[in-house]
Amino acid sequence: MSVFDTLKERGYLAQVTHEEELKKALENEHVTFYMGFDPTADSLHVGHFLALMAMSHMQKAGHRPICLVGGGTGTVGDPSGRTDMRKMLTDEDIEHNCNCFKKQMERFIDFSEGKALIINNGEWLRKLNYIELLRDIGPHFSVNRMLAAECYKQRLERGLTFLEFNYMIMQAYDFMELNRRFGCVLELGGDDQWSNIIAGVELIRRKEAKPAYGMTFNLLTNSEGKKMGKTAKGALWLDPKKTSPYDFYQYWRNVSDGDVEKCLALLTFLPMDEVHRLGSLRDQQINEAKKVLAFEVTKLVHGEEEALKAQAAAQALFGGQGNLENAPTVLIKPEDIGKKLLDVLVEAKVFESKGAGRRLIAQNGVSIGDDKWTDVERVITAEDIEGDGMLVRKGKKKFYRLIKA
Template identity: 75%
Template sequence: MNVINVLKERGFIAQMTHEDEIIELFDKEKVTFYIGFDPTADSLHVGHFLGMMVMAHMQRAGHRPICLVGGGTGTIGDPSGKSDMRRMLTDEVIQHNCDCFKKQMQRFIDFSDDKAFIVNNGDWLRNLNYIELLRSVGTHFTVNRMLAAECYKQRMEKGLTFLEFNYMIMQAYDFWELNNRYNCKLEMGGDDQWSNIIAGVELIRRKESKPAFGLTFTLLTTSEGKKMGKTESGALWLDAEKTSPYEFYQYWRNVNDADVEKCLSLLTFLPMDEVRRLGALKDQEINEAKKVLAFEVTKLIHGEEEALKAEEAAKALFSGQGNLENAPTIEITKADIGAKLLDVLTRASVFASKGEGRRLITQGGLSINNERVNSIELEIAENMFTDNTALIRKGKKNYFRLVIVEK
C-alpha cells in the first residue's frame, strides 16, 4: 500500500499541495522528505511525537527522512500559533537543545547507512549574506501575500516584529537548501505550518522549475478541539527527567473515551483492525483499550521495561495488585518529621505553589493513607508511616509514595 494511503487511513493527513502528484511520486520512487523541529526546549514534547510517528511510518515504507533541527531558525522563533513573541535563546542553549533532540529521535528513526539524516539549519542560515539573500530569494515573495498567511494574522494586532516576519523566508530557504543538497522533494509539518510549507514549495518551483511538495498532518487535539499533551505541571515531555514514565503512562490511561481510537491510530503501530476493535469498546470495557494505549505509547517513548514498571505501579495504586515501588516516590528524612505536609509536598513539586496546595486541601482534594487532609497546618507524624511508607493522593488519580530514607 502507498504510504500516503497508510497515513490517510490512520488519520494523519490534514492538507496536501498537489495530492495526485504526491501519490504518483510515492508510487514510483523512494522519496526524501523532511520535518523541522525548532529547539525551544531541551526535550521534545508530545506534540513533536506525532511528527516522529509520521517519519517512522514513512521510513518503514522505504522513504528517507531528514530531521531538521533549527539551530538557525531557533534564533528567530516561529510566530505560528503564538500571540506573543517567543523568548530569545542564546546560541549555547540552542545547541544544547539540538543535541538533546538527536538522542530522542533515535528511538524512532534508523540513522544507520544514510537511511535518515539529522541536519541543523544553522549550518547554512548563519552564514547567509543578507544582500545575496534578498536578491536570490526575496524577489519570490510578496509582502501582501505573506501578511495574508494565517501564521502572521494572530500577531498583527499586538505587533509583528520584522525579526519574526523573516521566519517564513528562512523556512522556505531551508526547503530549497535541502532540495539542492539531498534532492528533498517533500516538506511535512503540523497543520499550523501550512503557510510556511507552501512558501518553500513555491520557492523551489519558481526558482528551480522543479517539482516540490508539501503535506501537513493533523494537530494532536481532543474530541473537543483542545490541544493534547498539557498536564497540571505543564507540557507532556518525552524526557523521563521532565515527565516520568509513570506520569506519561497515566496521561494516556486517563484520556477521554472519545479520544482513545484516535490516539491508538496516531500514536501506536497497532494494526488498524485492532485499533478499530479497541476504539469500539464501550462503558467499562473502554478501560482495557486505554491500558493498551498507555502501555504502547509509553513503550515507544521510554522502552518496554519502563512501560511495564508504569503498568505495575498503576495496578498497585488503583487495584491493590502489582509493585508499588514503581509508583512516583517522594523521599524525606527523619528530620522532616514534624514539618508541615503542605511544605514538604510543595518542595517536592507535587504542588506548583503553596497557594495551589492550600486550595486543594481546602476543597478536600488531598489525602494521606486514604484519609482526607482537613488542615493546611497538618504536620508529618511517624504514625502515618508503615514500613517507612505513606501513600499520598492528590485529586482522584494522582498518587505518590512518601518514603522515609536514611541520609
C-alpha cells in the same frame, strides 16, 4: 497500500500540495523528505512525537527522512500559532537543545547506513550574506501574500516584528537548500505550518524548476478541539526527567473515551483492525482500550521496561494489586521530620502553592492512606515513613508515596 493511504487511513493527513503527483512519487520512488524541529526547549514533547510517528511510517515504506534541527531558525522563532514573541535563545541554549533532540529522535527514526539524516540549518543560515539573500530570494516573495498567511494574522494584531517576519523566508530557504544538497522533495509539518511549507514548495518550483511537495498533519487535539499534551505541570515531555514515565502513562490512561481510537491510530503501530476494535468498546470496557493505549505509547517513548513499571504502579495504586515501587515517590530526608506535611509537598511540587494545597484539603480532595486529610497543620513523623511509607492521594487519580530517603 501506499504510505499515503496509510497516513490518510490513520488520520494524519490535513493538507497536501500536488496530491496526485505526490502519490505517484511515493508509490514509485524512494522520496527524501524532511521535517523541521526548532530547539525551543531541551526536550521534544508529545506534539513532536506525533510528527516522528508519521516520519517513521514514511521511513518503513522506504523513504528517507531528514530531521532538520533549527540551529539557525531557532535564533528567530516561529510566529505560527503564537500571540506573543518567542523567547530569544542563546547559541549555547540552541546547541544544547539540538543535542537533546538528536538523542530522543533516535528512538523513532533509524539513522543507520544512511537511512536518515539529522541536519542543523545553522550550517547555511548563519553564513548567509544579507544582500545576496535579498537579491536572490526576495523577488520570489509577495509581502501581500505573506501578510495574508494564517501564521502572521494573529501576530499582526499585537505587533509582528521584522525579525519574525523573516521566518517564512528562512524556512523556505531551508527546503531549497535541502533540495540542492540531498534531493529532498517533500516537506512535512503540522497544519499550522501550511503557509510556510507552501512558500518553500513555490520557491523551489520557481527558482529551481523542479518538483517539490508539501504535506501537513492534523494537530493532536481532543474531541473538543483543544490541543492534547498539556498537563497541570505544563507540556507532556518525552524526557523522563521532565515528565516521568508513570505520569506519561497516566496521561494516556486518562484520556476521554472519545479520543481513544484517534490516539491509538496516530500514536501506536497497532493494526487498524485492532484500533477500530478497541475504539468501539463502550462503558467500562473502554478502560481496557485505554490501558492498551497507555502501555503502547509509553513503550514507544520510554521502552518496554519503563512501560511495564508504569503499568505495575498503576495497577498497585488503582487496582489494589502489585507493589508500589514504581509509583511517584517523594523522598523524605531526616531534616524533613517535624516539618509540616503541606510544606514538604509544596517543595516536592505535589501542590503548586500552599494556598492551592489548603483549598484542596478543605474541599476533602486529599487523602492520607484511606482517610481524608483534614488537619493542614499536620507534621511528618518518623513513623509515617517507616516500611512502605505514607500514601497521599490528590484528587481521584494522583498518588504519591512518601518514603525515607
